[in-house]
Amino acid sequence: MTLISSAERNQLFESFTEDAFHLELRDDYSVPDEEGPFADWLRGVVDNSFMEPWTAMIRRVTGQGKAVRRVRVVTEPHTEYVHWEYVTTTLNEEAGERIRWLPRQDLPGDLVLPVGGNDWWLFDGRILAVGHFDEDGRVLGSELIEDPEVVAEAVRVRDLLWSVATPHREYKP
Template sequence: MELITSAQRDQLFEAFEQDAFHLELRDDYTVPNEESPFASWLRGEPDDLAWAKPWSNLMRRVTAAGKTVRRVRVITEPHTPYITWEHSLTALNEEDGEDIRWLPRRSLPGDLGLPLGGKDWWLFDGRLLAVGHFDDDGRVLGSEIVEAPDLVAECVRVRDLLWSMAVPHREYKP
C-alpha cells in the first residue's frame, strides 16, 4: 500500500470539482502542526491561530470557487480534551466555508458497518477516496488513494446516511 503525505492529500483540494467530504471517526488526533497549539490550549494560553492559516486559506479559496467542503465528526460523549478543543475551533472552520456536523457515536445505527475498517476518509466528488492511516498514538502516517467503484459507492452511501443524521455545528451543544 502506497501512502501520500498530508501535503499531497491537500493538493486534491485543488483538483476536485464540486464536493469534498470528510468522515472523522477518531476521538484523538496527533497532528504535528496541532500539537503545540493543543498543549497551549490545555494550559489555558491564548492562540494566535497562525498554525491554522494554511488550511484556512485553502478552504477560503476552494469554497469561494463554489465548491463544498463538508465533515461529519463521529464523537464519543463525554468528549475527550482533543474533541473539546476541536469543537472550540469549529466556528472558524465554518467561517472559512466548511460545513461541519457532529454525530454522537451512540447514535450510529447498530447495523452500520463502516467501510474501510473504520478509518477516516476524504471523499472527493463521489469518485475518489483518500483514506487516513494512523499509528497507535494517533499520528498521521499518510493517506491511501482508493478509486475502487464498489468501495467508493459504499462510502457515498455512508456519507449520505451520516450527513442526514448528524447535527449542524451551530445546533450541537456538547
C-alpha cells in the same frame, strides 16, 4: 499499500470540482502541527494561527462554489482534544466548511463503516483518501482508493451520516 503525505492529499483540493467530504472517527489526533497549539489551549493560551493555511485553502475553494463538508463522530463525554476541536470549529465554518457532529452512540446500529473504520476524505464521489495511523495515533499518510464499489459504499455512508448528524451551531455537547 502506498501512502501519500497530508500535503499530497491536500493537493486533491486543487482538482476536485464539486464536493469534498471528510469523515472523522477518532477522538484524538496526534497531528504535529497541532501539538503546540493544543498544549497551549490546555494552559488557557489561544493561538489559532496554525489553522491559517487550512482556512485560506477552504476560503479559496468554497469561494469557487465548491462544497467542503465534514462529519465528526465523537464519543461523549468529549476528550479534551474533541472539546478543543469543538471550540475551534467556528474558524473552519467561517472559512466556508460545513461541519456536523454525531455522537458515537447515535450511529445506526447496523452500519458497517467502509475501509476498516478509518477516517477518509471523499472527493467528488469518486476518490477516497483513507487516513492511516500508527499505534500511537500519529498520521502515517493516506491511501488513495478509486475502486467503484468501495467509493459507492463511502458515498452511501456519507449521505446517511450527513443526514443524521447535527450542524455545528445546533450541537451542544
